[in-house]
Amino acid sequence: MTALAGTVFGTIGALAAFPLRLAAREVERQQGQLRRGVNRRTTHVVFGRTLLAKAGDAEIERRVAAERATGRKLISENGFLRLLGLMKPPEASAMSLQSLLDQSRLAASDLDLLSLFDAFEHDCEPYSFRDLILARKYAGLVAGGASWGAIARSVHRSGPVASLTAKSLNVGSQRGRADAIYLDGGQSELDGQLLFDLGSPDDDTLEELFADAxxxxxxxxxxxxxALYQRCLAIDPTDAIAAFNRANCLRASGHAAEAAHD
Structure with missing residues (x-):
């Protein structure tokens, strides 16, 4: 029996760095389950980074609070992939959450959300000295008017998170973009350190469709x-969550007879 045996993972937002289909295979191999969305059996909720592009800060905060209130464990995308052994772990660390908060002066709520969307090397405590450097930079950006969401969205357009410790970060309002963070020296695409092949474009299409649904x-x-859930089912007819959600939506829109066939 593995450490993940009996664990039921659900996702909110599509994964940005790894196809859900491949992650589901690995979860199943380790005797757990992975499903899109969240249901009564879900024990762990993975927040995919594509949610940052699909929802505003207030909506994300609401969903995080709602899931936390149920007692489910919330996991970042990188934390999930590391848990499965699909992503290399960061260097060993020893800094507690409280120590990071005390030394960085970053608000606990901002730290929580930035960790959940992988704006640090570590997605939870213990944190590292590099995480402290980043937390101090982020605290400065927040003081300058940036939101946690603007920081998170910009971080993942700028390069590997660890590389940001040596760069100067500036609030975008200085350049007419209050919703972005700028780096001295330009920007580059995020490149992960995944150990598996990234799969086919259909995986991305399915994840985006489900997130839109x-x-x-x-x-x-x-x-x-x-209609969007139906498109998901056209790609993957075995997706029980999409079928269940589609039936609920049909009933809610007055098509109970059609829902009964799902």
């Missing part, structure tokens, strides 16, 4: 959500 369902656009 969830967003439509959250906004009570039930007919649109049902």
């Amino acid at each position: 969830e967003a439509a369902e959250e906004a009570e656009r039930h007919e649109q959500a049902a």
Whole structure:
């Protein structure tokens, strides 16, 4: 029996760095389960980084608070991949959460959300000295008017998180972009350190469709959500969560008879 035996993972937002289909195979190999979305059986919730592009800060904060209130364990995308052994772990560290907060003066709520969206080397305590450097930089950006979301979105467009410790970060309002963080010396694409092949473009399409369907369902656009879930099922007919969600959306939009066939 493995350490993940019996664990049921659910995702909110598509994974940015690894196809869900491949992650699901590894979870199953380790005797756990991985499903898109969250249901009553979910024990661990993985927040995919693509959610940053799909939802605003307030919506993300609401969803994080709602999941935390259920008692489920929340995991960042990198934390999830490391847990599965699909991503190299960062260097050993020994700094507690409280020590990081005390020394950086970053608000606990901002630290929590930035960790959840992998803006640090470590996604949870113990943190490292590099994480402390980043936390101090982020605290300065927040003091300059940046939100945690603007920081997180910009970090993942700038390069490996560890490389930011040696760069100067500036609030985008200085250049007319209050929603972005600028680096001295330009920007580069994030390159991960994954150990598996990244799979096919269809995986990305499916993840994006499911995320769009969830967003439509959250906004009570039930007919649109049902159509999007149907497109998910056209790609992966075995997706029980998409089928369940589609049926719920059909009932909510007055198509109970059609929902009964799902």
